[in-house]
């Protein structure tokens with residue numbers, strides 16, 4: 286299968302996202318060109334390195350490897366310190382290259398390390414999860430989590446190349462695949478109704494990793510993201526739409542404690558359902574469209590309700606407090622991405638606080654008692 290290539294047009298910081306089976310092997314020249322004469326180092330999670338590390342070390346034999354434990358817990362100050370110290374110990378200079386090899390956790394962590402190491406060195410993303418291929422490796426958001434919430438310490442820092450080798454996905458657990466699919470659904474819901482229709486028909490074959498449909502879904506997702514990022518790199522406007530479901534989702538992740546009970550994509554799935562239902566409550570979207578969003582998410586095997594999250598104990602008030610940490614808050618005012626229709630999201634600047642609290646109170650009323 287020929288590789289697909291999506292450019293991210295950002296002037297002198299433009300780069301390509303190369304997609305398809307065998308993309309890694311076919312990117313060796315470009316990789317070596319980026320690394321040049323500088324010192325490269327690979328940041329990977331233990332699981333990914335154990336299963337696929339040989340494929341990267343075959344291309345970059347000289348590069349030391351820094352591994353971190355798998356899971357959201359590695360997007361922490363402690364991991365950041367360990368990775369940054371290891372990169373410095375490996376003599377990665379400003380002309381050096383940090384290569385993230387893993388899912389979104391490793392990409393966000395290694396990207397933040399690359400952004401800050403000697404105030405910025407080169408950075409390459411080799412995503413190994415579906416989520417990282419369609420979303421986190423593209424667009425330059427890098428971050429670690431803080432006690433107050435998700436991604437609260439980070440930087441915008443673009444990679445020089447993204448290599449999405451879909452053959453790496455064969456070992457990805459199904460639950461992780463579905464979590465990535467949630468972000469694919471997001472692109473349909475937020476701005477591409479025809480893509481949402483396509484996903485409604487082809488979701489099952491995509492999740493079965495049928496090569497053509499999978500590569501197409503990744504390509505369209507990356508095209509959607511690249512278009513928005515090129516227009517609004519630093520989220521002054523349109524980029525906020527990529528946050529559909531995330532204000533609710535991040536608050537759920539914070540309440541769940543980043544311990545693996547709720548994956549990011551699952552939080553986004555519940556968050557998008559809540560966003561659609563709240564949009565209907567506000568009269569922005571029809572009940573039928575909101576129900577279709579919920580059905581598409583549920584049909585993909587993703588959770589749609591806070592009650593679907595095992596052992597979650599939280600309240601409307603706690604959720605509202607976590608939502609206030611959202612980076613879209615402006616002058617203390619919460620802004621939410623809501624839906625006018627499938628394929629038409631809008632950033633709502635003046636959220637009706639009474640309606641929101643009533644909505645959260647209903648949505649979370651049985652959370653700690655439901656199974």
Ligand SMILES: NC(=O)c1ccc[n+]([C@@H]2O[C@H](COP(=O)([O-])OP(=O)(O)OC[C@H]3O[C@@H](n4cnc5c(N)ncnc54)[C@H](O)[C@@H]3O)[C@@H](O)[C@H]2O)c1
Pocket residue numbers: 330332333336355356357360387388389390391393413414415416417420421422423424425426427435436453454455456457458461464465548549550
């Ligand atoms: N920067 C962004 O724009 C952006 C966008 C979306 C999500 N994110 C962030 O991404 C993170 C979630 O990323 P994720 O869903 O990739 O999770 P992840 O990085 O935790 O990876 C998921 C799990 O899959 C394993 N794994 C990875 N690749 C594998 C493979 N090929 N085979 C077998 N196992 C494999 C990992 O070891 C891990 O246990 C969250 O922290 C989220 O906030 C960032």
Ligand SMILES: O=C(O)C(=O)C[C@@H](O)[C@H](O)[C@H](O)COP(=O)(O)O
Pocket residue numbers: 420424426435436468520524525527528531612
């Ligand atoms: O790239 C973006 O912009 C996104 O919002 C993509 C999201 O899927 C991603 O989870 C992102 O990390 C969330 O950003 P945040 O600014 O809400 O932390």
Ligand SMILES: [Zn+2]
Pocket residue numbers: 420468531549553
């Ligand atoms: Zn996300």
